C-alpha cells in the first residue's frame with residue numbers, strides 16, 4: 001500500500017468495522033508506517049479517554065422537587081417529609097452507587113468541577129479510592145503480563161521496525177503510567193490522575209493486544 | 219473491546235437488582251420508590267443530557283423531561299433489560315426528540331444545521347489531553363458528530379443501536395463518528 005491510511009479507515013478499524021481482507025492490508029500498513037501507526041494510536045487514545053470519562057455528573061439543586069411537581073400521581077401526595085430529612089437517603093444512594101458500581105466509576109464519581117457533588121461529601125468515598133485503584137492496577141498488571149509473555153514468544157514474527165515502534169510506544173505509555181502513579185501518591189484524591197492512570201494501563205493493553213495480533217497473523 | 223470497556227460498562231448486579239425492585243414498586247405508583255431510582259440514576263441521566271446538549275439549561279430541561287417521561291412510561295419497562303439500560307435509552311431518545319422538535323420549531327439557520335455550533339470556537343488553553351479539555355472539546359463539536367461520539371465512544375452504544383435511535387444510516391453514522399474523532403484530535407492538539 002503506497003498511500004497513507006485515511007481517518008475513516010483508522011476509525012473503522014478501531015470499531016472493528018473492516019472486512020477481513022481490508023483489515024489485513026491495513027494492519028500490514030500500520031506495521032510498516034510510523035505515521036499511520038502513531039495516528040492510529042492517538043485516535044485509540046482519544047477513544048480510551050472518552051470511555052473513561054465519568055459516568056455521572058452532579059445534578060442541579062432542587063431537580064427532584066421540580067420533577068416531582070410534574071408527576072401525575074392520581075392524587076395530591078405532598079412530600080411526607082421535609083427535604084433535609086431525606087438527605088440521609090440521598091447520601092446513602094450516592095454511597096451505594098460508589099460502592100456497587102464499577103471501579104472506574106467509583107474513582108471518578110466524586111468531586112466534579114461544575115457544581116457540588118452529592119457523593120463528594122462522603123469522606124468514605126475518598127478513603128475508598130486507593131484500595132480500589134490498587135485492585136484495578138493489579139488486574140491490569142495481570143493482563144499485561146500475560147500479553148507481554150505472549151508477545152515475547154511471537155516477537156520473531158514481526159519486522160524489527162515494528163518491534164522498535166511497539167517498544168517505543170510502550171516506553172512512552174509506561175512513563176505516563178509511572179508519572180501518574182507518582183502524582184497520585186502525592187494527591188491520592190485526584191480523579192483526573194486516577195483516570196489518567198487507568199487510561200495509561202488501558203492504552204498499554206490495547207497496544208500489546210494489537211502487537212500480539214500482528215505477530216500471530218504474520 | 220478494551221479491558222476498561224469491560225470494566226467501565228459492566229452493570230453491578232446488586233444495584234441492578236435494587237433498581238429492578240424499586241422500578242416494580244414505582245410501576246405500582248410508589249413515588250418514594252421512584253425517588254430512590256432518581257437518587258440512584260440521576261447522575262448518569264444528567265451526564266447523558268449535558269454531553270448531548272452541551273448546554274446547562276437545555277440539559278436541565280432534557281433531564282426533567284426524561285424523568286417525567288420515565289414515570290409516565292414505567293409500564294413499558296418489562297424487566298427484561300436492566301432498569302438503568304431502559305432509562306438511559308429513554309433519556310437519549312428524549313434528547314434526540316427535543317433536537318428534532320427544535321429543528322421543526324425554529325427555522326433559523328443558526329440552530330437547524332450541523333456546521334454552525336462552534337467547531338471554530340477557541341478552546342481554552344490548559345494541559346493537552348486533560349479530561350476537562352476533552353469534555354470542553356466534545357461540547358464544541360457540531361451536534362451531529364457530538365451525538366454519535368457521545369453515544370458510541372462515551373456511552374458505549376453499538377452502531378446498530380445508534381442507527382435505530384438517531385435514524386441515521388450506518389454509513390452516515392460512521393462518517394460522523396470519524397469526523398468527531400478527527401475534530402477532537404485537532405482541538406486537543408492545539
Ligand SMILES: [Zn+2]
Nearest residue numbers: 004005033036
Ligand atoms: Zn501510512
